[in-house]
């Protein structure tokens with residue numbers, strides 16, 4: 249069944265939310281907390297080793313009830329069933345959306361065109377496992393008989409961001425293999441990577457679902473030419489493997505068909521790290537850890553699929569985000585992990601969230617009359633505190649923020665972890681409570697600040713607070729908890745796309761630039777500027793001068 253085509257702003261509950269918003273926008277969370285000591289008890293979800301406290305949001309029970317009704321009115325439950333059972337919900341590309349099948353149990357029965365995909369999923373998983381074991385153990389060797397020491401992932405977008413984020417996040421679990429990522433078509437990027445490598449001991453993983461992406465093919469060709477300066481054509485088969493749906497193009501590139509890891513058109517690029525696109529993850533943290541990552545994601549899938557909406561983490565996070573985006577007019581959300589390991593989580597989710605839900609045409613083919621996709625940004629705490637937190641605390645924009653922290657660090661350095669986590673808790677408290685005039689005056693008195701100076705400084709030192717945050721507290725950063733965390737955001741994206749009545753799994757918007765780049769490249773190469781707008785023609789002529 250296709251997803252329903254319901255304009256959320258035409259639902260009865262949307263109007264009620266609008267009316268409710270008029271009162272809530274003047275409500276302060278400080279008052280809500282003062283009048284209800286059990287607020288955190290009410291507004292949190294404990295699931296496995298995840299604690300999600302969403303009490304620091306500008307909501308009452310009535311808000312949640314209305315938002316949950318919205319989910320009902322847009323038929324979210326039915327949409328979730330369609331998503332998991334492989335219906336063609338990506339209608340503009342006539343595809344199912346089944347990254348969840350990649351982490352489902354072998355016994356699952358998930359049909360695409362009437363055929364259970366699980367045997368094929370597990371056969372590719374076995375191939376990933378065998379290949380990873382061979383490389384890690386050193387049994388698989390390069391063209392001079394040496395074991396591999398380095399792995400280079402050549403891909404872009406979903407064929408780069410996921411593996412790069414996970415490999416960074418799971419550094420603690422890493423083996424002896426060094427890993428590198430080449431994505432940008434900028435030749436300086438590939439050259440900087442190449443200069444660190446020894447062709448005899450480097451394995452190249454070309455990842456491209458379509459195997460037509462300009463950036464990836466250019467980088468792969470440049471690297472192959474560099475490799476061939478030291479090796480011969482037959483050695484390419486030993487050092488280059490590919491992950492793609494386009495077996496024909498991969499073979500044309502010179503890759504041995506045995507070294508091709510298939511994927512399927514029902515896996516979107518930005519949701520593909522769970523497939524063979526994650527080969528570099530499996531290589532550098534081992535297949536067992538890769539499998540644990542998948543297991544954690546599968547547990548989140550089960551939670552999302554089966555839990556009632558009022559206790560369902562992705563659903564609640566999505567509804568809160570809609571509350572701010574569509575009623576408060578918040579344009580962006582920040583995501584602050586309190587671990588350096590997750591420094592690439594925000595860039596990774598930028599593709600997931602913004603490529604999926606950056607759409608302005610509804611599933612009914614008409615322009616939407618409300619805001620869709622949020623802008624996502626963030627950096628790890630505490631670095632971000634010393635960079636952009638000023639704007640979140642005292643700027644004019646409302647920026648709902650997710651704080652992600654862990655009870656235990658990985659190396660067990662208690663002193664550092666206590667300091668890190670005290671900042672984690674302090675920030676959400678400060679964003680909630682702010683600092684009142686009375687508090688500031690009290691501080692001035694204690695410090696003996698003169699009246700004149702105090703009067704001047706007072707307005708600058710007051711913090712209004714009332715800034716919404718979600719706190720996601722997890723026991724430890726493990727492959728399982730990371731898998732669950734990423735899946736949590738994937739399902740949040742899905743819920744929001746369903747409610748906004750948009751197609752979240754296509755990305756036509758990135759096509760136009762690609763097409764124009766191809767024709768401009770021909771003009772640059774021939775030095776013949778054709779007809780463009782006057783600015784582009786002017787710039788091209790200057791570039792060619």
Ligand code: F6P
Pocket residue numbers: 404405406407455456457458459460461464517518603755758
């Ligand atoms: O940016 C557009 C996009 O199509 C992404 O969705 C995808 O992840 C990326 O390009 C790379 O595509 P491919 O894996 O086919 O090279």
